[in-house]
Every structure is written in structure tokens, then in C-alpha cells.
Amino acid sequence: MWSGVSEGGDASSKAGVTRACALNLLVYTTPWDDHGRLEDLLERINEQHPGRTLVLVAYRDTATPRLEGYVSMRCRLLGGTGKQICGEQVTIEAGGPLLETAATAIAPLLVSDVPVYLWWKDIPHYEDKLFDRLAQMADRIVIDSAAFDHPYDDLLRLSKMIDDKSRRMRVSDLNWGRLTSWRTLLASFWDVPAYRPLLDEIDRVTIKYRSPQDAPEEIAPKALLLAGWLASRLGWEVVGTAVGKATRGTEEGAVCELRAGDRSIALAFVRDETAGPDDVIISTVTLSAKNGAANFSVAKRTDGSKLETEAQIGSERSVGRVLAYEIRTEAAQLSRELAFLSRDAIYEAAVARVAQLVETIRNQKTTP
Amino acid sequence: MENPLRQGIRLEQAAEPCTVVIFGASGDLTKRKLVPALYRLVQQRLLPAEFGIVGLARTEMSDDDFRVKMRESVAQFSEAKTVDDEVWQSFAQGLYYLTADIGTADDYRKLAGLLERIDRERGTGGNRLFYLSVAPRFYAAAVEQLGRAGLTKPKDGSWVRVIIEKPFGSDLESARLLNQQIHASLDESQIYRIDHYLGKETVQNLLAFRFANGIFEPLWNRHYIDHVQITNAEAVGVEGRGGYYETAGVVRDMIQNHVFQVLSLVAMEPPAHLGSEAVRDEKIKAMTAARNFTPERVKAECVRGQYGPGSIDGKPVPGYRQEEGVAPDSTTETFAMLTMYFDNWRWAGVPFYIRSGKHLPKRVTEIAIQFQTAPHQLFGADVMEQVTPNQLIIRIQPDEGITLRFAVKVPGQITHIRDVNMDFRYGTSFGVQLAEAYERLLLDCILGDSTLYARKDMTERGWEIVMPILDYWAGTKGEGSFPNYEAGTWGPQAADELMERNGSRWRRP
Numbered sequence: 001m002w003s004g005v006s007e008g009g010d011a012s013s014k015a016g017v018t019r020a021c022a023l024n025l026l027v028y029t030t031p032w033d034d035h036g037r038l039e040d041l042l043e044r045i046n047e048q049h050p051g052r053t054l055v056l057v058a059y060r061d062t063a064t065p066r067l068e069g070y071v072s073m074r075c076r077l078l079g080g081t082g083k084q085i086c087g088e089q090v091t092i093e094a095g096g097p098l099l100e101t102a103a104t105a106i107a108p109l110l111v112s113d114v115p116v117y118l119w120w121k122d123i124p125h126y127e128d129k130l131f132d133r134l135a136q137m138a139d140r141i142v143i144d145s146a147a148f149d150h151p152y153d154d155l156l157r158l159s160k161m162i163d164d165k166s167r168r169m170r171v172s173d174l175n176w177g178r179l180t181s182w183r184t185l186l187a188s189f190w191d192v193p194a195y196r197p198l199l200d201e202i203d204r205v206t207i208k209y210r211s212p213q214d215a216p217e218e219i220a221p222k223a224l225l226l227a228g229w230l231a232s233r234l235g236w237e238v239v240g241t242a243v244g245k246a247t248r249g250t251e252e253g254a255v256c257e258l259r260a261g262d263r264s265i266a267l268a269f270v271r272d273e274t275a276g277p278d279d280v281i282i283s284t285v286t287l288s289a290k291n292g293a294a295n296f297s298v299a300k301r302t303d304g305s306k307l308e309t310e311a312q313i314g315s316e317r318s319v320g321r322v323l324a325y326e327i328r329t330e331a332a333q334l335s336r337e338l339a340f341l342s343r344d345a346i347y348e349a350a351v352a353r354v355a356q357l358v359e360t361i362r363n364q365k366t367t368p
Numbered sequence: 369m370e371n372p373l374r375q376g377i378r379l380e381q382a383a384e385p386c387t388v389v390i391f392g393a394s395g396d397l398t399k400r401k402l403v404p405a406l407y408r409l410v411q412q413r414l415l416p417a418e419f420g421i422v423g424l425a426r427t428e429m430s431d432d433d434f435r436v437k438m439r440e441s442v443a444q445f446s447e448a449k450t451v452d453d454e455v456w457q458s459f460a461q462g463l464y465y466l467t468a469d470i471g472t473a474d475d476y477r478k479l480a481g482l483l484e485r486i487d488r489e490r491g492t493g494g495n496r497l498f499y500l501s502v503a504p505r506f507y508a509a510a511v512e513q514l515g516r517a518g519l520t521k522p523k524d525g526s527w528v529r530v531i532i533e534k535p536f537g538s539d540l541e542s543a544r545l546l547n548q549q550i551h552a553s554l555d556e557s558q559i560y561r562i563d564h565y566l567g568k569e570t571v572q573n574l575l576a577f578r579f580a581n582g583i584f585e586p587l588w589n590r591h592y593i594d595h596v597q598i599t600n601a602e603a604v605g606v607e608g609r610g611g612y613y614e615t616a617g618v619v620r621d622m623i624q625n626h627v628f629q630v631l632s633l634v635a636m637e638p639p640a641h642l643g644s645e646a647v648r649d650e651k652i653k654a655m656t657a658a659r660n661f662t663p664e665r666v667k668a669e670c671v672r673g674q675y676g677p678g679s680i681d682g683k684p685v686p687g688y689r690q691e692e693g694v695a696p697d698s699t700t701e702t703f704a705m706l707t708m709y710f711d712n713w714r715w716a717g718v719p720f721y722i723r724s725g726k727h728l729p730k731r732v733t734e735i736a737i738q739f740q741t742a743p744h745q746l747f748g749a750d751v752m753e754q755v756t757p758n759q760l761i762i763r764i765q766p767d768e769g770i771t772l773r774f775a776v777k778v779p780g781q782i783t784h785i786r787d788v789n790m791d792f793r794y795g796t797s798f799g800v801q802l803a804e805a806y807e808r809l810l811l812d813c814i815l816g817d818s819t820l821y822a823r824k825d826m827t828e829r830g831w832e833i834v835m836p837i838l839d840y841w842a843g844t845k846g847e848g849s850f851p852n853y854e855a856g857t858w859g860p861q862a863a864d865e866l867m868e869r870n871g872s873r874w875r876r877p
């Protein structure tokens with residue numbers, strides 16, 4: 001295959017082909033995924049992370065045994081030099097009884113000595129043999145908790161999976177990546193030395209979110225992750241019982257009680273269905289201290305194009321600003337995750353708190 | 369106090385609240401670079417909301433006039449060419465303008481009052497960055513006046529920093545004097561001298577390449593390296609800045625500062641860590657070991673040149689002496705080649721050839737490390753003829769990357785040996801956007817990182833090394849028969865001849 005590329009055409013035979021390999025990207029997907037879109041995305045990924053791509057299309061709903069593979073190549077001309085940079089892709093379609101053996105077909109196809117990323121474009125179930133096997137081969141697993149169709153169950157399962165030390169699973173969550181701008185803006189309030197002491201006096205957190213389409217009764221994973229992040233970073237313990245409803249005017253939602261030493265913190269999740277584009281899951285986050293004497297908030301405009309922040313301390317000062325917000329493409333999001341290989345301890349701690357929150361909220365629902 | 373929420377926020381460092389005061393706010397640099405860079409930093413959320421900008425110049429303007437002007441330039445010099453109304457309004461609230469003259473003490477009292485007001489209104493916390501974007505003759509006066517007005521002394525827990533544009537001095541004496549003058553009011557740790565030839569990524573790439581790889585550092589010395597070539601070529605001429613260039617020349621304009629930065633990164637010992645002081649300590653140590661020039665050495669080991677008419681990219685261009693603002697009998701050099709040695713354990717006897725010039729065939733900056741030839745010729749002389757010794761080329765611009773050149777046998781029955789290149793490019797392998805130089809510089813200064821700025825000792829050492837060359841050339845004006853290279857060629861023949869005498873050849877980049 002490679003000899004063909006390097007000999008074809010005058011320019012390329014002289015300049016040669018550069019074959020670069022920084023990683024193996026193993027993509028698990030289903031037949032009903034948008035494959036045209038996936039190809040475009042992989043092309044963009046390959047520009048930034050050249051390497052071998054293995055796409056496994058799983059036909060789970062069939063009993064007919066199936067195992068087929070195709071090889072293709074991705075080349076890109078380097079601006080002005082006549083040189084090409086190339087990476088290769090292997091697509092494997094597997095179904096029926098052969099689905100589970102697909103992992104053994106993939107193992108020898110991995111380029112040795114460079115990391116393996118598994119992008120699991122589905123909900124991870126580690127009881128699933130195929131997931132388990134592919135996950136064992138991978139150095140890092142990329143998932144997207146925004147796609148969870150039973151958020152509570154799926155998040156609890158994710159937390160267990162990460163917790164299982166014997167698996168040493170390193171997880172990247174695209175949904176967590178999308179929280180970065182929220183985390184940065186919230187964190188930046190406390191970079192101001194004058195506000196820093198107020199961080200230890202926070203008594204209320206309100207997160208407004210849009211509920212997931214598949215599970216309107218449950219809180220969006222993104223909102224839970226943000227709460228889990230705050231609680232884990234700030235050392236807030238989930239007390240275990242939720243106290244009533246977050247009724248304030250027309251708003252309603254769940255409230256959890258958290259604790260830091262003697263201080264009690266009310267964490268309210270408020271549904272906000274003022275629809276925007278799919279990207280706007282969280283619309284406002286407000287942290288209040290001293291019974292509302294100081295408020296720090298970040299809000300996203302309903303059209304998703306701007307973020308607004310405000311720090312209001314008593315009546316003496318209020319500093320706010322409006323920033324342009326650019327929605328990152330899926331390729332950019334994934335590309336970012338592929339740049340990291342080590343464990344993300346901050347994410348793991350957030351997920352552990354999410355599990356506690358979910359259990360608390362569930363208990364509240366079941367007790368009349 | 370640590371911010372517990374900052375932990376683990378990838379790649380993003382926190383800047384403290386502050387006010388940036390730009391001296392020369394009606395000027396070119398402010399509108400082309402400084403304000404657009406600050407705007408982008410805010411949009412990228414790298415600066416906090418508690419932030420203000422004060423523009424200062426003699427031109428009469430109101431805050432609103434200044435805001436309107438800056439909005440136009442931000443739109444003009446941004447990629448998108450438009451700015452959102454609401455986003456701009458929010459940014460513009462933090463923009464102020466003060467009509468003031470650098471020489472008038474009273475204006476600094478007004479400035480102090482304004483800064484205090486901004487601290488109150490916007491919570492900027494007393495941190496101040498003064499950016500001197502004015503002609504070099506104002507640097508000392510501005511710092512002195514700031515000092516007299518008590519503006520250079522930080523108040524409890526806050527910081528005051530001053531960025532000084534280039535050029536820094538025009539010879540050793542003026543650089544020393546300027547250092548003395550600014551040191552009267554400022555501590556060295558408060559002074560940030562612009563020297564942004566190398567981007568931060570480039571510096572880090574170079575350090576990473578040298579010190580994160582086990583295989584190159586053991587070879588990085590006189591035992592394996594035959595010589596080093598550093599080329600810094602510009603395709604452009606003086607582009608209307610003839611008047612300024614007449615007072616400078618390539619040694620002052622490029623070599624003394626920029627090329628020496630590159631040189632010191634190649635020659636230095638490994639630093640203990642990547643902190644800015646540790647890196648700068650090693651750089652100055654290397655430059656201290658650079659052998660001083662004597663008139664004899666200048667005569668034998670340096671070459672100067674000036675371009676005559678020629679052509680670039682197929683288009684005819686005038687000679688230097690025909691440029692606007694240039695004397696018809698000018699002896700200013702637009703090209704220079706220097707042979708340098710480092711008298712230390714690592715580099716004893718290894719020549720470093722440096723060349724820099726205007727109107728050379730293309731814009732390129734690269735470092736070529738030429739390794740010694742294999743100790744024993746296993747293959748016949750005829751076979752080896754077409755093979756050059758191993759070369760490692762580190763390209764800095766335009767396409768940052770690394771090429772290793774080595775010999776392989778051409779497949780087939782007959783023994784043919786040929787050079788092949790192994791290429792790596794930063795731009796393509798990691799498609800990251802390299803931050804605009806001024807964004808990086810401003811952010812680094814606000815964060816207190818001076819890696820990219822020149823330290824006092826380095827500015828003076830740079831001048832110290834080149835002074836004998838400048839003096840010798842100034843005293844022997846008649847000897848140079850300028851022009852001696854055609855625009856669009858690789859400089860005067862004497863540069864090639866000097867290499868040949870040493871048994872080497874300039875690489876064609």
C-alpha cells in the first residue's frame with residue numbers, strides 16, 4: 001500500500017511520503033451512526049493526531065455471523081512542499097457470534113509502542129464483554145456522558161467502573177471537556193485575592209439546567225458533573241438527605257444538602273426549559289455566600305453565543321462582563337482529549353461525588 | 369492562598385486582576401497589536417473581569433473617542449473583522465484614556481488618581497503594568513517620572529511591572545546608561561525588556577528537543593559536532609524604514625539581540641528547571657564564554673555586506689543606497705556573518721557561523737548542526753562523494769520543524785549511497801494554533817513570567833560582544849566596497865569564501 005503512494009506522481013516520488021504515527025484510535029460505533037460525519041471528523045483528527053485509526057462497526061441486532069475488514073488511507077498534502085503526510089484506517093464490521101471475537105481481530109492491528117485510545121461511541125457497560133476487552137487494550141477511553149439515556153444508572157455505573165482499581169481505567173468524558181469554560185469562569189472568581197475568603201462562606205449553589213430528552217425526570221449529567229466538581233474541589237460532603245424542593249417563585253427542582261465543617265450548603269438543581277440549541281444544557285450557575293450578601297454567577301445566553309459573568313459583593317461592588325462563546329466542534333473536543341494520556345484525578349473525584357448526589361436524590365424521590 | 373478550583377484546569381493559568389497602562393496609546397503598535405491582543409486574551413478568558421486598560425498620549429481624546437478608535441482597530445486586526453456589540457461594550461467599559469505628556473510631572477498625579485479610581489470601580493487590586501510603547505528616547509524619562517510619582521513601588525501584596533519596547537540602547541554605553549537609569553526607580557524583577565523574536569513555543573520546543581531526548585544531548589559537544597550554522601534571513605528590504613536603519617544596521621537590529629538569543633539556546637548547558645531565571649542564567653553563562661572579538665578577528669572571521677539592486681520573487685528591487693532615507697554613499701551593513709567560538713569545555717574549537725541579512729532569497733531562520741564525518745571510510749571515496757556529513761536542522765521559521773539528514777544505501781545491486789531527510793514539523797504533527805506573539809508577551813508579563821524577556825546582563829553582554837565589530841567597521845568605512853551583493857542572493861561572496869577557507873560550506877536553506 002505504501003509503495004504505491006510513494007511512487008505515484010512525480011512530485012510525491014521526489015519529495016516522499018511522511019508516515020506519521022502518534023497513536024492508535026479505536027472507534028467503536030454502530031451501523032446507525034452517521035458514518036459520513038464520522039469520516040469527516042476522523043479526517044480532521046488525523047491532521048492533528050496522525051496515526052492508525054481502527055473503526056469497529058458493531059452489528060449487535062443480528063444473529064448472522066459477520067466479520068469483514070477494509071483498509072483505506074488518509075493523505076494530506078503539506079502546504080506548498082509537495083510532501084504528503086499519511087495515516088491509515090482499518091474498518092471492521094462485526095456482528096452475530098463473531099462480535100466478541102472482533103477484539104482479537106483488532107489486537108494485532110494496533111501499532112506497537114504508541115498509545116491506544118478507545119472512543120466508545122455508545123454507553124459504556126462494562127458487563128459487556130466486547131467493551132471490557134477493548135477497554136483492556138486501551139490506554140484511555142473516551143466516552144460522552146451527555147449521551148447517557150438513563151443518566152442516573154449510567155453515571156452510577158461509570159463511577160463504579162472508574163472506582164474499580166483492578167481495571168485501572170482512564171476515562172475521558174467529552175461532556176466534562178465541555179464543562180471547561182464553566183469551570184474556568186467559576187474558578188476565575190477566586191483568583192481575585194479579595195474574593196478568596198468568601199469561597200469558605202458559600203451557603204447556596206444554584207444550577208439551572210435543561211433536562212435530558214430521553215429522561216426528562218432526571219438531572220442532566222453535565223449539571224451533576226459541575227456540582228460534583230464543586231463539591232469535590234471544595235471538600236463539601238453530601239449529607240445524605242435532601243431537604244424539600246427548591247421552590248423559589250416559579251422555579252422548582254431538587255435540593256441536596258452538603259456540609260463543610262459546620263457550614264451547610266444548599267445545592268439546588270433548577271430546571272430551565274427555555275430551550276436553546278442542543279449545546280445549552282446549563283444556563284446559569286450561581287454561588288452565593290453569607291445569605292445572599294455576595295453572589296457569583298455565570299450565565300449562558302439562550303442562543304449559546306455568549307457567556308456573562310458577574311461578581312456582586314454587597315452593594316459596594318459589582319463587576320461583570322460579557323464574553324463571546326464559541327461552540328467547539330466535536331472534532332476539536334475529541335482532539336483535545338487525545339492530547340492527554342494520564343488519569344484525570346479531578347474528573348474522577350467529581351464523578352465519585354456525582355454518584356453520591358444521584359443516590360441522595362433517588363432516595364428522596366422514593367420516600368414519600 | 370491557593371485557589372482550589374484552579375486545580376486541574378488544563379493549560380490555563382490564572383492571571384490576577386490588574387490595570388495595563390499603555391504609554392503611546394495613539395500610536396501604531398497600540399492599535400495594531402496591543403489592544404487587539406488584550407481583547408483576545410479577555411475573550412479567551414485568560415484575563416479576569418477585574419481588569420482595566422489606560423491609554424496615555426499627548427493627543428487630546430476622551431475615553432469614548434479612544435474606545436471608538438480601538439473598536440475599529442480590534443475589528444480591523446482581528447480575524448473575524450467584526451466585533452459583537454454587547455461583547456465590545458463589556459470590554460470597552462474597562463478602557464480609559466488620559467491625555468498626558470511623558471515629561472510633565474503633573475500628568476502622573478492625574479494618572480495616579482485615575483488608577484486609584486479604577487482599582488475601586490473595577491477591583492483591579494493595585495496591580496499595574498506600564499507598557500512603554502513610545503520612542504526609545506522616552507524610556508528613561510517615563511520610568512523616572514513614574515518613580516517620582518510613587519507609581520513604581522507596589523503597595524502591600526500587589527505588583528508593578530514595566531514593559532520596555534525595543535530597541536534597548538544603540539551601543540554598549542547607551543544600553544548601560546539606560547539600565548542604570550531605569551534601575552534607579554525599578555528592581556530588575558519589575559523590568560520586562562521586549563525581545564520577542566522567539567515565540568515561547570519555539571524556545572520550549574528547542575529546550576524539549578535538546579533536553580527531553582536522551583539521544584541528542586550526548587552528541588551535543590565538540591566530540592561529535594564539526595560546526596554549527598545559524599541563518600537568519602529576511603526577504604524584505606528596509607521597507608520605508610531607511611531612516612531608522614541607517615542608524616542601526618543588521619548587527620544592531622538583529623544579531624546583537626535576536627540571533628544571540630537563538631545562539632545561546634543552542635550553546636547553553638541544561639538548566640536545573642524551566643523557570644525563567646534558571647533558563648536565563650544558563651543563557652548568560654554560555655554568552656559569557658563567547659570569545660571576544662579583536663580587530664584581527666573581525667578582519668579575518670567576520671564579513672559585512674550591503675545589497676545592491678536585484679530581484680526578489682522575480683520582481684526587481686532597488687539597492688539599499690537607493691532606498692528612501694538612505695545616504696547615497698551609506699556604509700550601513702544589511703548583511704553580516706560572524707564566526708563565534710565558546711571557550712568552554714563543551715565547545716572548545718567548534719565554530720559557530722552566524723549570518724543575517726536583508727533581501728536574501730527567502731525568509732528563514734534555522735540552526736544547522738553539522739556532525740563530524742564517520743571516522744573510517746568504509747565505502748569508497750567515489751561513493752561517499754555525494755554524501756554530506758550528518759546534519760540536524762532545526763527550523764524556526766517559517767515552518768517550525770526538525771530535519772535529520774543521514775545516508776542510506778540506495779536499493780539495488782550496486783552500492784550507491786544517498787542522503788535522505790527525516791522530517792518533523794510542529795505545525796503538522798500537532799495542529800495547535802501558535803498564539804500571537806503579543807498575546808503571549810502580555811499574558812506572560814501579567815503572570816510574572818519573564819522567560820521571553822531579556823535580562824539586564826544579557827542585553828549588555830550582547831552589546832559587549834558586537835562592539836569591537838561595530839567599532840572596527842566604523843573605523844574602516846573605506847574598506848568595504850558596497851554594495852557587494854545583489855538583492856535576492858545569499859549575501860557577499862566573501863561569506864562563502866570564508867566558509868571554504870575553513871573547509872565548510874553554507875547550507876542552502
Ligand SMILES: NC(=O)c1ccc[n+]([C@@H]2O[C@H](COP(=O)([O-])OP(=O)(O)OC[C@H]3O[C@@H](n4cnc5c(N)ncnc54)[C@H](OP(=O)(O)O)[C@@H]3O)[C@@H](O)[C@H]2O)c1
Pocket residue numbers: 391392393394395396397398424425426427468469470471500501502503504533534535
Ligand atoms: N510598530 C511596530 O510594529 C513596532 C515593532 C517593534 C517595536 N516597536 C517599538 O514600539 C514603540 C512604539 O512604536 P509605534 O510604532 O507605536 O510608534 P508611534 O506610532 O510613533 O507611536 C508613538 C507614540 O508615542 C506617543 N508620544 C510621543 N511623544 C510623547 C510624549 N512626550 N508624551 C506622551 N506620549 C508621547 C505618541 O502619541 P502623541 O503624539 O499623541 O503623544 C504615539 O502614541 C517604539 O519604541 C518602537 O521602537 C514598534
